[in-house]
Amino acid sequence: MTAGDYNFAYLDEQTKCMIRRAILKGIAVPGYQVPFASREMPMPYGWGTGGVQVTAACLTPDDTLKVIDQGADDTTNAVSIRKFFQRTAGVAVTEATAEATIIQTRHRIPETALTEGQILVYQVPIPEPLRFLEPRETETRKMHELEEYGLMHVKLYEDIARHGQIATSYAYPVKVEGRYVMDPSPIPKFDNPKLSDSSAIQLFGAGREQRIYALPPYTHVVSLDFDDHPFVASKAAHDCDLCGAADSYLDEVITDDLGGRMFVCSDTDFCRCRRAAGHTGRLGAPVTASRTVAPPPPPSPTRGEGGADPDLSDPGASPPPCGEGLGVGGHRHDIKETAE
Amino acid sequence: MYVAVKGGERAIDAAHAWLAAERRGDTGIAALSVAQIREQLALAVNRVMAEGSLYDPDLAALAIKQARGDLIEAVFLICAYRTTLPRFGSSRPINTGDMALTRRISATFKDLPGGQILGPTFDYTHRLLDFALMAEGEAPLAAPPPPSPPHRGGGEAPLPATLPHLDTPVPPSPLVGEGWGGGGTPAPVPHVTDFLNRDGLIQSEVPSDATPPDLTREPMELPASRPLRLQALTRGDEGFVLSLAYSTQRGYGRTHAFVGELRIGTVAVEMDIPELGFAVDIGEIEVTECETVNQFTGSRTEPPQFTRGYGLVFGQTERKAISMSLVDRALRWKELGEDFIGAPAQDEEFVLMHADNVQATGFLEHIKLPHYVDFQSELELIRRLRAEAITQREAAE
Amino acid sequence: MTPEALLGGFADAPVQSAHAFRASLEALARPGTLQHLTGAIPPAPMSVAAGVLVLTLCDGTTPVHLAGGHDCGPLRDWITFHTGAPLVAAEAAVFAIGAWGALQPVSRFAIGQPDYPDRSATLIIEMPELTAEGPRLTGPGIRRAAHLSLPAITEFAVNSALFPLGFDCFFTAGQQVAGLPRSTRIEAA
Incomplete structure (x- = not known):
């Protein structure tokens, strides 16, 4: 595929127009899932077709795009989607959260606090928070209409009865502005507090399920809970073994077959910036370089221009823009460390 | 490190x-x-x-x-x-009554106007591997290649095509029963269901000029109209639609289907050109059409009538077209005043939401993408739950 | 159709509509902020900003209602040529464009259905000018409070009380646009 064969940002203008209208209605009714005529995309359903369509409808040539999967810029699907937009839209890409104007994400919210002027686009597999309680769209639509969310509370309370606590650790349901119950996509519940009162626009795209929904900036988002069992954003009871961060979400990495393991930040950019700023953890690693990459000269579809592989990056590049939000733990509400 | x-x-x-x-593969092979x-x-x-x-x-x-x-x-x-192609417009509805037939069979009548045309079917082949094909040899061509008229009967040399006419049905004879071709015909061949309809024996379909919804351009909305259901079924995965149809035969929403007619052939596609003020022929497509005649289970308001299921699919795809018409019929329970017995094939939302194999395979296969962030949160949760359970047990002991 | 109807569209639609959408997204997502829209030159009396919104958001699937002075031949032709949007009565409109007075009574416009609140009209209200002062706005998209020179209070407060139903509004003046979604609460300053 070369850029010249397709419209700017892949989608045709009429499709973008339709998606843009859906996004605006989503903004007007925060948390409500707007049906849209999702298109078949050149990547499979489940790989982020909803997010890709929303990003394509939002992108301008002036944007700087960041794509993460599991918090990391270098996971294969993140690399693949980033390359797709480099090729079809010719936009600049970055791994630095603070530099990006649009961030497409799967399963995480960046640790670095987002700012005005940024858009966070979530890839959503099942947009309907009530789906696992009621498989029928016709029924769940009625439940949203009538604000009949009792079933959800019953489910959460059954968890408490059985396990002593709410046994939902990701895709934890939230209520938006006191009205719609919303699925925040499969982010760990550690990330839920970042949904509320964000400075950025948050857009959610579910391609296969043909839904778009949105959170405007400074929208009040509450994780469902009970007075006697308040919501707790939990994480592993460790510091990052590379950068020493105590307040970031951690991946557990098995290092040998004898039970050895380590914990590292799931947000690779956050971790890199902390190390660049001199922080080190138990197994601390030295600093790596900036990840900002100029737009490729379209329509040449050459490989490797993304420079996503850190091993290939220029060690002499300018230091990364790691400033805002770092180490501030701006969203650090009620973080509970897991006792082992 | x-x-x-x-x-x-x-x-x-x-x-x-x-x-x-x-x-x-092996570049030594062409x-x-x-x-x-x-x-x-x-x-x-x-x-x-x-x-x-x-x-x-x-x-x-x-x-x-x-x-x-x-x-x-x-x-x-x-x-x-x-999905990237621009839409220039909509064609006129194709007229399957004018189809140039390569195959046309009815299971409900021994013979009928237009004749039975067996056509290129596997139906009466013996499923024996043909090792001659493996030896890269060709079995002697028993049939004329399309698009010449289909021949009578399997395996034999083609007989001169006779052209039975609508008003002069071929008299029943041992030679023109099921399985014997009636020969190709350029004349329009009427639909079997039209005969039944004339006698009021089968439920009439209400014609409509309403623009059908376009599944590729509008999000699915439930409850769906029949045009939308048919569209989803014709695009649906053959295996899925086949299994649903099969389940109705085995009792999960049984509709007692007969293949009233199955026809395969080419039809003209016409498009209205507003600038010209008339329709022009823009090409020809091969389609398979199946109309089933189904038993009516009775209602308090209507005298007994047969009911219909409909299938129409691109190309020679008769397994799919028959399956589609069975599922279509099963989905019509409400309109025909039947009971919903909870059968999967009756359940519009279940059928329509799961028929698209590109959606299905994408979502199924996406679970091989990394999910370690969510798995980590589950790991932590289960460790915490276990730790608390063990603490409580020890406290109790 | 007059030859003028063919002029004044986007020269580079993919890029210009992308910029225009982002500005309108910012406007609706941050009620009370003023954004810039350029790139279209619609016939009078339509403002540049309203013209850009029409080119960016309307197509053959979105019925448009032109109210008052906006319901004139040159503008009808311009919208038809550039977007293919059908021109309809207020009740059937997905987008309605005109001066505030001409759009009255706004109770005519679609407010969505309880199960599909998105099926509501978007009003593009032409204003002589737009400033960040006037009635006090609070709600999603607004950090503490914002102010916008709305042409009225009662009608918007009534609309807001319908949430999650209601119409959504863009206000346009020259090249400026501001947004007012139904989720915004309105009080006198």
């Missing part, structure tokens, strides 16, 4: 190169041409066109070649291409 696994981009490039080599696939794997091409909703045998053949014969992957390639 620990270094996390990196190099997603290089891994992707390497995987693509490997895939390309695997797709080609590559398949797209034309060879189009001509010799025509039923695979038909399936890809039907489920990809794009009538283009060359592109479907290319997709099959590129997908290494994985038909769902080929359907996906076609869908992703089709």
Whole structure:
């Protein structure tokens, strides 16, 4: 595929127009899932077709795009989607959260606090928070209409009865502005507090399920809970073994077959910036370089221009823009460390 | 020092190169041409066109070649291409009554106006591997290649085509029963259901000029109209629609279906050109149409009548067309005043939400993408739950 | 159709509509902020900003209602040529464009259905000018409070009380646009 064969940002203008209208209605009714005529995309359903369509409808040539999967810029699907937009839209890409104007994400919210002027686009597999309680769209639509969310509370309370606590650790349901119950996509519940009162626009795209929904900036988002069992954003009871961060979400990495393991930040950019700023953890690693990459000269579809592989990056590049939000733990509400 | 696994981009490039080599296979063996696939794997091409909703045998053949014969992957390639094409307009409804037939059978009548045309079917072949094909030899051609008229009966040399006329039905004879071709005919061949309809024996379909919804341009809305259901079924995965149809035969929403008529052939596609003020012929497509005649289970308001199911699919795809008409019929329970007995094939939302194999395969296969962030949160949760349970047990002891 | 109807569209639609959408997204997502829209030159009396919104958001699937002075031949032709949008009565409109007075009574416009609140009209209200002062706005998209020179209070407060139903508004003046979604609460300053 070369850029010249397709419209700017892949989608045709009429499709973008339709998606843009859906996004605006989503903004007007925060948390409500707007049906849209999702298109078949050149990547499979489940790989982020909803997010890709929303990003394509939002992108301008002036944007700087960041794509993460599991918090990391270098996971294969993140690399693949980033390359797709480099090729079809010719936009600049970055791994630095603070530099990006649009961030497409799967399963995480960046640790670095987002700012005005940024858009966070979530890839959503099942947009309907009530789906696992009621498989029928016709029924769940009625439940949203009538604000009949009792079933959800019953489910959460059954968890408490059985396990002593709410046994939902990701895709934890939230209520938006006191009205719609919303699925925040499969982010760990550690990330839920970042949904509320964000400075950025948050857009959610579910391609296969043909839904778009949105959170405007400074929208009040509450994780469902009970007075006697308040919501707790939990994480592993460790510091990052590379950068020493105590307040970031951690991946557990098995290092040998004898039970050895380590914990590292799931947000690779956050971790890199902390190390660049001199922080080190138990197994601390030295600093790596900036990840900002100029737009490729379209329509040449050459490989490797993304420079996503850190091993290939220029060690002499300018230091990364790691400033805002770092180490501030701006969203650090009620973080509970897991006792082992 | 620990270094996390990196190099997603290089891994992707390497995987693509490997895939390309695997797709080609042994270079000592001649590559398949797209034309060879189009001509010799025509039923695979038909399936890809039907489920990809794009009538283009060359592109479907290319997709099959590129997908290494994985038909769902080929359907996906076609869908992703089709969605980028501009829409110039809508064709007029095709008229299957004017179909140039290559096959036409009815299971409900021994013979009928227009005749039974067996056509190129596997139905009465013995499923014995033909080792002559493996030896790269060709069995002597027993049949004239399309598009010449279909011959009478399997295996025999073609007989001179007779042209039975509507008003002069072929008299029943041992030679023109089921399985014997009536010969191709350029004259319009009436639909079997029209005969029944004339006598009021079958439920009438209400014609409508309403523009049907377009599943590729509008999000699915439930409850769906019948045009939308038919559209979803004709695009739906053949295996899924087949299994649903089969389940109705086994009692999960039984509708007692007979194949009133199955016809395969080519029809003209016409488009109104506003600037010209009339319709022009823009091409010809092959389609398979199936109309089932189903038992009516009785109602308090209507005298007994047969009911109908309908299937229409691109290409020679009769398994799919028959399946579609059974599922269509099962989905019509409400309109026909029947009871919902909870059968999957009666359940519109279940059928429509799960028929698209590009959606299904995407969501199914996406679970192989990394999910370690969510898994980590589950790990922590289960450790915490276990720790608390153990603490409580120890406290109790 | 006059030859003028063919002029004044986007010269580079993919890029210009992308910029225009982002500005309108910012406007609706941050009620009370003023954004810039350029790139279209619609016939009078339509403002540049309203013209850009029409080119960016309307197509053959979105019925448009032109109110008052906006319901004139040159503008009808311009919208038809550039977007293909059918021109309809207020009740059937997905987009309605005109001066505030001409759009009255706004109770005519679609407010969505309880199960599909998105099926509501978007009003593009032409204003002589737009400033960040006037009635006090609070709600999603607004950090503490914002102010916008709305042409009225009662009608918007009534609309807001319908949430999650209601119409959504863009206000346009020259090249400026501001947004007012139904989720915004309105009080006198």
